[in-house]
Amino acid sequence: MVGNVSRAAIISDRRITGLSADVIAELVAELGPLWHERHQAGLASRQRKRAVGAGAKHRLVFVDRLLATLVHLRHGATYDVLACWFGVDRSTITRAVGEVRPLLAERGCTVSPDVRLRTLAEVVDHLGSGGRTGIVDGTEIRVRRPAAGRKDRDKFISGKSRQNAVKTMVLTDGDGRVLFCSPTKPGSCADITHARQSGLVKLLVDGPSVEILADAGYQGLGAQTGGRVVTPPHRKFKKNAPDWYEEMYERQRKAHSSRRIRVEHGIAHLKNWRALTRHLGRREHRVRGVACGGVRGWAGWGAGWGKRGREVVVKPDAWFYFWGWLCPGRPVVRGVGHPSWSGRGGGCGGGFGGAPGTCDAYAAGDFGRGW
Structure with missing residues (x-):
């Protein structure tokens, strides 16, 4: 040690x-x-030949x-x-x-000292109870190429990056603070399919009224959720669009993008963790360990959010007294x-200032030899 x-x-x-x-x-x-x-x-939990605590520490x-x-x-x-x-x-x-x-x-993700969110249902209820806006987006994490001959070897290939990857769905609040990171899916899974399989559509239909901003990859969810998922405006003119329409379309698209960009800031902060940029372990890993454990809320991640916002997390994924x-x-x-x-x-003597004979709650260098 x-x-x-x-x-x-x-x-x-x-x-x-x-x-x-x-x-x-x-x-x-x-x-x-x-x-x-x-x-x-x-x-x-298992049969023993000697008492618990015997042997090397x-x-x-x-x-x-x-x-x-x-x-x-x-x-x-x-x-x-x-x-x-x-x-x-x-x-x-x-x-x-x-x-x-x-x-x-x-x-889970701590958003305030008395509020911790662990499931997608809790996140939707939290956003609905406070009249807050949520932002959803998907992000990819590169993984090792599956071995030759493995069944469904191609399912990890992302149609976007053309690389082997896994994908997770990230949900933030309007300030870009990460509230939820879903379990990973193979890179070939579309964003809208991932949202449906995670139960987001059902929660929005049956739950409180919530506005969720999303990019064009989620177009179609607005109709399924009664307009609760807001995506960029659909372009009606493929060619030879009138000038007035081009101006209106660009104005609406930029207004939507300027609000939705906060989720990109949250995801960018997640990528500060090397495990979420290129994963060299098992492809079945989960992002929540980082996003909820370390990055918390992982993310107050962002300038001007303060300590509590920066806890993740994870994260995710976090996190303390x-x-x-x-x-x-x-x-x-x-x-x-x-x-x-x-x-x-x-007692927890020694360590970083603990006094002998006292239990300074984890403050000891030898901090419980049984640990």
């Missing part, structure tokens, strides 16, 4: 993980207990597992590189990323957490 100085350097520099120290602190505070609970449940504590996952998603660092960096075996990093990514994906040790001079939060996190010696 990395030392306390190295860990503090990783957390303090936003360029490494893509998230601020406060966001990482909130992620640890929320996901740490969930990871510990699942880990203990896995140990107790984890060298990679949960804080380091989370940091390794974020670095992998942000920069596409290989597991071998991360294993050398954190001083563990490659299989440990593989297992750590596989455990943390689902936790990030399940978090209390590490007094993160910054020198900040008070240490004591008395928070679970006795099993206290490590050896009855």
Whole structure:
């Protein structure tokens, strides 16, 4: 595992993980207990020859597992590189990323301290309850070419980019803050088909009145949803259009594009995460682990949105409250957490400013040897 100085350097520099120290602190505070609970449940779910807790302890504590996952998603660092960096075996990093990514994906997108959206239905209800406008668009992520002879090998080829890709549907609010990232589909799936299969049409028809802006790839959904999906105006004249029509058409098209462009800003921010630009792992991966875990709301992603907007997330895909040790001079939060996190010696001593004999909620360098 990395030392306390190295860990503090990783957390303090936003360029490494893509998230601020406060966001990482909130992620640890929320996901740490969930990871510990699942880990203990896995140990107790099978027959054992010795008691739970016997044997060697984890060298990679949960804080380091989370940091390794974020670095992998942000920069596409290989597991071998991360294993050398954190001083563990490659299989440990593989297992750590596989455990943390689902936790990030399940978090949903935080749009305010008391509102977290996890499903498409919750997003539609949120937009309808506040009279907000949503923007939908699809984005592609390049993937490895399937092996020769594989069934349906061509279904990953995108008709747009002519490359092997998977596609996800991104839904943002009017400011471009990401609210939802759908599970991925093969690159050959059309945007409008993806929207129908995800249940968006049914939710708009049966749910509250919501205005959803979309590009020309979704033309046809407006009629199916009673005008709730607004697409660019259809061009009625193919040739020799009157001057007055050309002027009107361009004015309407630009008015629509100027509102819809915010979703492109949100998607562009998602692409800051290397895992969402070129994915070298399994093609069946999900975007929600990034979009909901790291990028949150992933995205307050955008200028002038502040910290909460930038949490993703994911993201997606995120994300947080209390590490007094993160910054020198900040008070240490004591008395928070679970006795099993206290490590050896009855407390979370050591680490980034924790006092011996106290449980400084994840603030310890040796931060629960059982983790």
